[in-house]
Each structure stands twice: as C-alpha cells, then as structure tokens.
Amino acid sequence: LNHFVSVERLSNIEVMKLIRRGEAFKKGATWQPEKQQYFAANLFFENSTRTHTSFETAERKLGVDVLSFDTSTSSIQKGETLYDTILTLSALGTDVCVIRHSEEAFFQPLIDSKTIKTQIVNGGDGSGQHPSQCLLDLMTIYEEFGTFDSLKVAIVGDIVHSRVAKSNMQMLRRLGAEVYFSGPKEWFSEEYMAFGTYLPIDELVKSVDVMMMLRVQHERHHDGKQVFSKEAYHQTYGLTIERASQMKPSAIIMHPAPVNRDVELASELVEAKQSRIVTQMTNGVYARMAILEAVLTEAIL
Numbered sequence: 001l002n003h004f005v006s007v008e009r010l011s012n013i014e015v016m017k018l019i020r021r022g023e024a025f026k027k028g029a030t031w032q033p034e035k036q037q038y039f040a041a042n043l044f045f046e047n048s049t050r051t052h053t054s055f056e057t058a059e060r061k062l063g064v065d066v067l068s069f070d071t072s073t074s075s076i077q078k079g080e081t082l083y084d085t086i087l088t089l090s091a092l093g094t095d096v097c098v099i100r101h102s103e104e105a106f107f108q109p110l111i112d113s114k115t116i117k118t119q120i121v122n123g124g125d126g127s128g129q130h131p132s133q134c135l136l137d138l139m140t141i142y143e144e145f146g147t148f149d150s151l152k153v154a155i156v157g158d159i160v161h162s163r164v165a166k167s168n169m170q171m172l173r174r175l176g177a178e179v180y181f182s183g184p185k186e187w188f189s190e191e192y193m194a195f196g197t198y199l200p201i202d203e204l205v206k207s208v209d210v211m212m213m214l215r216v217q218h219e220r221h222h223d224g225k226q227v228f229s230k231e232a233y234h235q236t237y238g239l240t241i242e243r244a245s246q247m248k249p250s251a252i253i254m255h256p257a258p259v260n261r262d263v264e265l266a267s268e269l270v271e272a273k274q275s276r277i278v279t280q281m282t283n284g285v286y287a288r289m290a291i292l293e294a295v296l297t298e299a300i301l
C-alpha cells in the first residue's frame with residue numbers, strides 16, 4: 001500500500017516529484033488511469049472548507065468517483081469506530097479514504113491493518129501533521145522562487161497547536177531553507193529549535209522571503225494558557241500594515257487559512273499584491289491531484 005500520512009516519510013526527491021507533478025496538473029496535464037474506475041471517500045471529523053472541497057475537486061478532475069460520506073449521518077453516530085468504518089469502506093472497494101480527525105496519528109492502526117486495502121490520505125490529524133497543506137505550501141513557494149535553497153522562511157503565530165507548522169518546518173529545513181519562528185512564547189516549544197531560530201517579528205519582517213502567518217487555533221486552547229485580546233495579539237505578534245510595509249519587495253505573505261482577519265494579519269493584506277493566500281488555495285487542488293495520483297498508482301512515491 002502507498003499511504004500519504006506524513007511528509008517526514010517522503011524523501012526530498014519524492015517531494016520534488018510531487019511538487020513538479022502539481023505544477024504540471026496546473027498547466028493542464030492529465031492522468032492516464034490504469035483502472036477504468038476508482039472510488040474515493042472523504043471523511044472529515046473536524047470542520048474544513050479548503051482541504052475537503054479541494055480534495056473533492058481534485059478527485060473529480062482526475063475522474064475518480066467520489067462516494068458521499070457524511071460523518072454526522074454515518075454509523076459512527078451509533079458508536080462504530082473509525083477502524084470499523086474504514087474496514088467497511090475498504091470491503092466495499094473504496095480505493096482511497098481522505099480522513100481528517102482530531103486524534104494525532106489516527107491513521108496508524110489503519111495503515112498497520114492487514115485487512116484494510118484502501119489507501120489512507122491524512123487530511124490533518126489533530127495538532128500532528130497536515131501533509132497535503134505542506135505540499136501545497138511548498139508548491140506555492142517553489143512556484144514563486146524556483147528554489148528552497150537558502151530561502152528565509154518565517155513561521156509566525158500559534159505554532160504549538162499548528163499541524164501546518166510542524167509539517168512545514170521539517171520539510172523546509174530538509175529542502176535547504178532557513179527557518180525562523182516568531183509569536184507568543186506560550187505557543188512555542190524549544191523542540192522546534194532543531195529546525196530554526198526564534199526571533200521577534202520586527203527583526204524578521206525586514207529580512208525574510210516568506211512570512212508564513214498561522215491561524216490562532218482557539219478550538220485547541222484547552223490548557224488555560226494566556227489568552228490575548230484580538231487587538232493585543234495583532235499589535236504584538238501579527239502582520240500589521242506597518243510591519244508589512246517593511247517587507248522586501250520580493251517577499252510574499254502566506255497563511256493556510258481560514259484567516260482571523262485583523263488578528264494574524266491585517267484584513268487588507270489577505271488580497272494584497274504580496275499575498276499568496278489565494279494562490280495557496282488554488283494550488284491546493286493541483287497538489288492534491290498529484291497526491292491522489294501517487295497513492296492510487298504508486299507511480300511516484
């Protein structure tokens with residue numbers, strides 16, 4: 001089997017192949033499937049707009065039949081486990097299941113199973129990993145700069161709760177970028193220093209090539225740590241208009257979205273010239289086409 005559950009498991013060559021295939025799909029390349037019919041199911045146990053709809057768009061563009069699956073009306077509501085749900089979909093002949101779940105590493109029992117034959121794609125596991133977001137972010141950076149080598153990338157904000165940050169810091173570092181961090185120390189962990197350097201945002205903003213702002217993940221703040229007012233967070237850690245004016249002309253703004261406007265960044269910056277937030281959403285479809293093609297055919301991974 002050929003699951004796509006974390007970027008750490010991929011070599012740099014495999015990541016670059018996926019990026020280039022995503023770019024090719026964006027330019028109009030098509031998939032020549034080996035089988036006449038493939039089935040995909042998208043199981044989202046946490047809310048999603050971009051990941052869910054772009055996977056479904058990618059599946060339809062590839063000609064994959066999308067099974068209708070709604071977690072709120074499935075037998076999960078009768079107490080059926082995730083494992084038994086995927087066992088069932090596998091028995092029905094589903095080729096790939098894209099799953100988002102609040103539990104970190106939810107995919108492990110599924111990929112360890114000898115009976116489950118469906119491919120598993122991680123659409124985000126709690127605060128663990130978000131490998132498809134990582135790939136679309138890498139594709140967006142590569143499309144802009146044509147290299148990762150010595151590129152300065154700042155990852156800013158609620159890092160400890162962000163699966164996007166964890167996937168991106170590892171891969172960016174491995175691909176040769178210089179990674180920097182900023183944001184509240186309460187939402188940072190020393191273990192990330194293995195991948196980059198922590199600096200105040202006012203130092204970073206003038207020198208980096210990418211300002212990657214992260215969403216404040218209110219739904220994961222159950223630990224009673226300090227809560228900031230929106231205005232205080234924006235002024236202390238956010239990309240304000242004033243800070244953005246100090247960015248290099250060639251530097252870009254990224255955010256995985258959804259954006260808390262006027263918190264992580266000023267609302268006007270979402271669609272500003274230097275923002276690639278909308279491009280990230282568009283690239284999500286093509287990066288996910290590359291992922292699905294790879295897991296369904298084992299052609300790349």
Ligand code: CP
Pocket residue numbers: 047048049050051052133256257258
């Ligand atoms: N970036 C991202 O994962 O967005 P959704 O939660 O809307 O899927």
